[in-house]
Amino acid sequence: MFLNCYEAGLAFVERLHAKPKVAARATRSPQDPRRVKIVATACHAPPNVETSVELAPKVGRSEDWILSRTGIRARRIADEPVEVLAARAARAALASGPAPDLILNASTTARQLIPDTSVFIQEQLGFEGIPSFSIHATCLSFLVALNTAASLVVSGAYRRVLVVSAELGSKARNPREPESAALLGDGAAAAIVEATPEDEASELLGWRMTTWPKGAELSELPGGGMRRHPNDPATRPEDNLFTMKGPKLFKMARQRVADLVGDLLDQCGLRIEEIDLVVPHQASGPALEALPKLGFPPERIVNIIADYGNCIAASIPMALAHADQAGRLRRGDRVLLLGTGAGLSIAGALLRW
Amino acid sequence: MFLNCYEAGLAFVERLHAKPKVAARATRSPQDPRRVKIVATACHAPPNVETSVELAPKVGRSEDWILSRTGIRARRIADEPVEVLAARAARAALASGPAPDLILNASTTARQLIPDTSVFIQEQLGFEGIPSFSIHATCLSFLVALNTAASLVVSGAYRRVLVVSAELGSKARNPREPESAALLGDGAAAAIVEATPEDEASELLGWRMTTWPKGAELSELPGGGMRRHPNDPATRPEDNLFTMKGPKLFKMARQRVADLVGDLLDQCGLRIEEIDLVVPHQASGPALEALPKLGFPPERIVNIIADYGNCIAASIPMALAHADQAGRLRRGDRVLLLGTGAGLSIAGALLRW
Numbered sequence: 164m165f166l167n168c169y170e171a172g173l174a175f176v177e178r179l180h181a182k183p184k185v186a187a188r189a190t191r192s193p194q195d196p197r198r199v200k201i202v203a204t205a206c207h208a209p210p211n212v213e214t215s216v217e218l219a220p221k222v223g224r225s226e227d228w229i230l231s232r233t234g235i236r237a238r239r240i241a242d243e244p245v246e247v248l249a250a251r252a253a254r255a256a257l258a259s260g261p262a263p264d265l266i267l268n269a270s271t272t273a274r275q276l277i278p279d280t281s282v283f284i285q286e287q288l289g290f291e292g293i294p295s296f297s298i299h300a301t302c303l304s305f306l307v308a309l310n311t312a313a314s315l316v317v318s319g320a321y322r323r324v325l326v327v328s329a330e331l332g333s334k335a336r337n338p339r340e341p342e343s344a345a346l347l348g349d350g351a352a353a354a355i356v357e358a359t360p361e362d363e364a365s366e367l368l369g370w371r372m373t374t375w376p377k378g379a380e381l382s383e384l385p386g387g388g389m390r391r392h393p394n395d396p397a398t399r400p401e402d403n404l405f406t407m408k409g410p411k412l413f414k415m416a417r418q419r420v421a422d423l424v425g426d427l428l429d430q431c432g433l434r435i436e437e438i439d440l441v442v443p444h445q446a447s448g449p450a451l452e453a454l455p456k457l458g459f460p461p462e463r464i465v466n467i468i469a470d471y472g473n474c475i476a477a478s479i480p481m482a483l484a485h486a487d488q489a490g491r492l493r494r495g496d497r498v499l500l501l502g503t504g505a506g507l508s509i510a511g512a513l514l515r516w
Numbered sequence: 517m518f519l520n521c522y523e524a525g526l527a528f529v530e531r532l533h534a535k536p537k538v539a540a541r542a543t544r545s546p547q548d549p550r551r552v553k554i555v556a557t558a559c560h561a562p563p564n565v566e567t568s569v570e571l572a573p574k575v576g577r578s579e580d581w582i583l584s585r586t587g588i589r590a591r592r593i594a595d596e597p598v599e600v601l602a603a604r605a606a607r608a609a610l611a612s613g614p615a616p617d618l619i620l621n622a623s624t625t626a627r628q629l630i631p632d633t634s635v636f637i638q639e640q641l642g643f644e645g646i647p648s649f650s651i652h653a654t655c656l657s658f659l660v661a662l663n664t665a666a667s668l669v670v671s672g673a674y675r676r677v678l679v680v681s682a683e684l685g686s687k688a689r690n691p692r693e694p695e696s697a698a699l700l701g702d703g704a705a706a707a708i709v710e711a712t713p714e715d716e717a718s719e720l721l722g723w724r725m726t727t728w729p730k731g732a733e734l735s736e737l738p739g740g741g742m743r744r745h746p747n748d749p750a751t752r753p754e755d756n757l758f759t760m761k762g763p764k765l766f767k768m769a770r771q772r773v774a775d776l777v778g779d780l781l782d783q784c785g786l787r788i789e790e791i792d793l794v795v796p797h798q799a800s801g802p803a804l805e806a807l808p809k810l811g812f813p814p815e816r817i818v819n820i821i822a823d824y825g826n827c828i829a830a831s832i833p834m835a836l837a838h839a840d841q842a843g844r845l846r847r848g849d850r851v852l853l854l855g856t857g858a859g860l861s862i863a864g865a866l867l868r869w
Contacts, residue, residue: 195672195673197671197672197673244742244743245741245742266727271629271630272629272741272742273740273741273742274741274742274743275736275737275738275739275740275741275742275743275744276624276625276737276739276740276741277624277654277735277736277737277740277758277858278654278732278735278736278857278858278859278861279652279653279654279858279859280741281653281727282727282729282732282858282859282861283729283732285727285729286729286730286732290729291727291728291729291730292726292727292728293726293727294725294726294727294861294863295653295727295859295861296651296652296653296656296657296660296861297651297652297653298649298650298651298652299632299649299650299651299652300632300634300648300649300650301630301631301632303649304649307649310673311664311667311668313671313673314664314667314668314670314671314673315664315667317667317671318550318666318667318670318671319548319550320548320550320663320666320667320723331742334742334745370673372647373645373646373647374619374634374635374638374644374645374646374647374648375644375645376635376636376638376639376643376644377639377644379631379635379636379639382630382631383628383630383631384628384629384630385628386628386629386746387626387628387629387630387740387741387746388598388625388626388627388628388629388633388740389597389598389625389626389627389628389684389687390597390627390628391628392687392756393739393740393746393751393753393756394753394756394757398746400746400747403745403746403747404747405630504631505630505631505632505635506631506632506635506648508631508635508647508648508649510647
């Protein structure tokens, strides 16, 4: 999203100078902050690299075409099942700490329909008895799961939640649609959410999400469910692959993203320059390049798209783990996790790290 | 589950007389109660009835065979998409009240892979901008979503959560496996979760869930994901249908269900006779018949299996809505929602209605 979205920047700047408007019905302020802390992050990138040079002939486009449209030089292609990728990231995040008391799989590409993938992740981790389930909100699954984990933890339902996203996006690529096929890659990442110790300041400062069903057909995988059942002879192979109408999606998203960011900042009583780091969904190169037009300085935006592509729900936690490893997440910093997903959905979580 | 589980009853009774044992690592007590209230329930049963007389020749068994194995006289077969079923139940639950500020789809059989089904439910309801996502924990999806909604509401993240389950279980039936094919049916149900008003007593008294990956292969639908991708020539039609090893599943579940119920009661400081109503997952006739052996009087158990079959995640909220309509849910009563699901997972939510 945000494909060359100069207008989004304009709309946002205009908004910042406009009188505050009444918040939309669907975006009432939650009673944040919630005192939770991401105590660990980790990611796993499958070792097999597919460069855009290698991909080019498979999608009938040149490397330059791919680079100019997506900003992606390479993506990873997994040769392991999705639950194994998930477990690699989860194991690294759990490290030598205690077992989680909830395993929350936050991913789009499942291992199979029944049981849900969280069960197989638990199996890979060698645990048993730990409650497990899956959250699905496409590219926003990790953010939704983070918000969910925050509420589960502050309400006392669980104490140490493993949130893990793992995606085999490469299996959803349609070579006849190079624009989207060149975007998708494989990867996994995890985060551990706990209550903030009394003498620390970490918290979820604010959360905001909106979903706009008018955008459903702009980004979809029509198969994989009951509508175009795999056993239905009318289901075509391309129904089981991802398809996207990028420009229309951008047009629909731009003002709504600007509104959501504005609402979230208003809700938290913060100005855009008070955000220390933005960890966006790695939708595409142009999407990431558009973020500075919303007012975020480029050096404060985590950008790993060139090397990993769009890993669906795993993109945000992969970028978060990269920032963590690079020392870009300092306790006390204000960190904005922001993304768009199929729906069209838009979400932002503002953390005091 | 609980297929003829006399032993489960014995194990449970034994436990009630035994010294309290240390709770398993994975089932630590949450800090309940949480002050939430289910303000409305509703269900939608598709009008098309398939009797077991009609089903019998399709699965190569007699009506008597089906009745004795499943206790199911009829199930509903939908001719509408899953999001339409969901919206029918949701609309009835929302009635003339305000729009929800979160739409939580809690179902197994999705419309399609991307976007998740919650988006299409919102579209059917004529809303826009309301945050929406899906939770998947097979037959326990509604219970998991209820627990999640409770935490989201008490933590202030949302105020009025629509939890809706809709399943097209009939599309997952394998006629070559009559034992499971005779179980599944279609249906939808919804509940609205809000914070409890100050002068009322409704609350989530306790929550407990365990997941045991050793049971994953005992109840599964191997397709519908990346493992047996619909475009993979090696994927067979039966991979996209439900399969179950009933007796093994029962053997694995019996002691674990008894333990979970015991833990939940201990946690809430309640005895089994203090539970006014049990709303169980409608897994099968024998499963429901086994519940009294756990100590619950038959007249306190909601049983709608004969007319609707097993509607996967929709079974518990359908039974809840039926009990509500029949006047069996009185404010102040202690109501236990209890079920097993693929995983193997087991969960219980104890409510003061």
